[in-house]
Amino acid sequence: MAQMNYLTPCIFDFGALSQLPKVLKGLNVTRPFVVTDPGLKANGLLDRLLAALSEPPAGVYADTPANPTEAAARQAADDYRAAEADGLIALGGGSSMDLAKALGLMVSHEGPFERLGATVRGSRFIGRIPPLAAIPTTAGTGSEVSVGAIVILDNGRKETFVSPHLIPAQAICDPELTIGLPPLLTAATGMDAMTHCIEAVLSVVVNPPAEAIGLDGAERAWKWLPIAVADGSNRDARWHMMMASFEGALAFVKGLGVVHSLSHALGRVQELKLHHGTLNAVILPHSLAMIAGHADEKVARIRRALGLAPDADLAAAISDLNKRIGLPASLSQMGVTEAHWPAAREYAISDIATAANAIPFDGEKFDELFKRAL
């Protein structure tokens, strides 16, 4: 069983879930509180988690919304306190992880929740939260190793919370939990991992170990994602895609790029409810096309990692991958129209990911990227 200690200790392999009691013991957690979502309660994964515990948890919150809210976190925090819990287990994708982190902040920090937000420079107020064991059930977000959480505040604003204290104390990555993931969700979350890897490699931040990990993740996703989509029961493919997801998050400590900026901006359009991974997949080829002639050495390394010819068109290769795994070819196919752009534009420009992009991006460049991707 692989043991990795970059950022967060991680147990990674089929059957890793069985290590949960040992992990909790190591974290000195005797009364764990589980955070998950209705889908995982319905499909039996929550039951599988409960079966892996040596005794019942202190409590369970299974109402995580698709986009975690301050109100939901407050409710979960009340439940946590009432259960006299002393630690957290997050089971799910990014939403459950983020809600667990928000809960953790609420039960360990005084004052209004929003003062801890990144936009009001609240990171400096963030100290330890209760120990959190993170168990991903998709292969894409890499939230099990990330320093951040995104929560919709009571005032409607989407706020990011960032601190090393928000990195889960332990990740348990069990590819078994992704075996039942449907093809489209496998494809969309898998392309989230791929985009993390590629944007992290291309980011201007210098961090060779993170870059190396990103290249490795991209190589893995390129090879195994089509197989995982075509045959969800292929265990090798599930293993490698969960690893690509984990590696993507390790890699993006060096920042991301404008694919994420635009994806975040469009993801805020409430009525469309667009999937983050699908947005990334659709936008990525166009961002790559726009850096042609720049970052040539890094693009060459990505080509080499993917096993492409030295003169291959990387953007076209990603477009083709999207097509092969059944993802849309354009934003308009997802319901996005020109009318959505004005509101999203400013958000994309000011997104934290923009600064790390391979080439400088201003409003006009974003106009072009949006137009190309539309």
Place this chain on the structure above:
Amino acid sequence: MAQMNYLTPCIFDFGALSQLPKVLKGLNVTRPFVVTDPGLKANGLLDRLLAALSEPPAGVYADTPANPTEAAARQAADDYRAAEADGLIALGGGSSMDLAKALGLMVSHEGPFERLGATVRGSRFIGRIPPLAAIPTTAGTGSEVSVGAIVILDNGRKETFVSPHLIPAQAICDPELTIGLPPLLTAATGMDAMTHCIEAVLSVVVNPPAEAIGLDGAERAWKWLPIAVADGSNRDARWHMMMASFEGALAFVKGLGVVHSLSHALGRVQELKLHHGTLNAVILPHSLAMIAGHADEKVARIRRALGLAPDADLAAAISDLNKRIGLPASLSQMGVTEAHWPAAREYAISDIATAANAIPFDGEKFDELFKRAL
């Protein structure tokens, strides 16, 4: 300036030494104690460190022996206490780092020093040591990120001390400090880094991020080591070799192999005083030759990272590199004879690195490896 947070936070770039006061402040160290060796006192690097401090340190111990001893560490610990220091700066190669770690253990742990040793399962008794800022002056050992320290005990035994608490709290990697390193030492320490990378990639332990980092380090060392040896003032070469060294140590969290086992065993032969990196360089091609037909996929990835042809002989390529950078071609050229083998053999077999080797190694295999390398 690159910021990396794998294992230990690291500031990495030319001029990083200037960040020392800020680093100490971040570690809450107001009375630092410097550990270094006579060579660095003589060649001016200690003076450069002292000039980078905003005020004089609480104390300096500049008598680190080539192989740190318990007696030297005890003397340094006495000096540390007398200086009422509250933190450590290690300047040098592996020896100064290890002595600083031993000193740190002595001033923070009760009882006989040797009870903390790995061979008596002492790791479980090791808790926090004073904050240690590690500043490497060679590019090879990667001690600035390692969990271990090797010290010759009063009873003459060479003991290893291992604990996450021994990872330096902060690494400051400033390639400027290696500009004056002579060609032979550049070559020998550089091949230490190369061996870390290659053995870590080949080790049987599953840790893809570490493997990816090892491949990146090997690629870097392959390209830049000959240049650093030929022209020590080449700043790009010094930067990349220090990065290869850092990456090698990040990679070997997944274990090493029999090159290190044999190298450790022969390094114990007191009268020969063999250089660890040179030993690794000489032994590595023979270990690679002996795994022919095994670990083919990993060997193929190493070939690809080095830019070699898919059918290239990796062992021969490393031999050729050794030749190009002026390292010996055999152990006998270093003064090793058949007579040294019986005493070293058992040590090599029981070395901790043996278990992680790409293929199982027993006494007979070590006989063959020694014979080939001799």
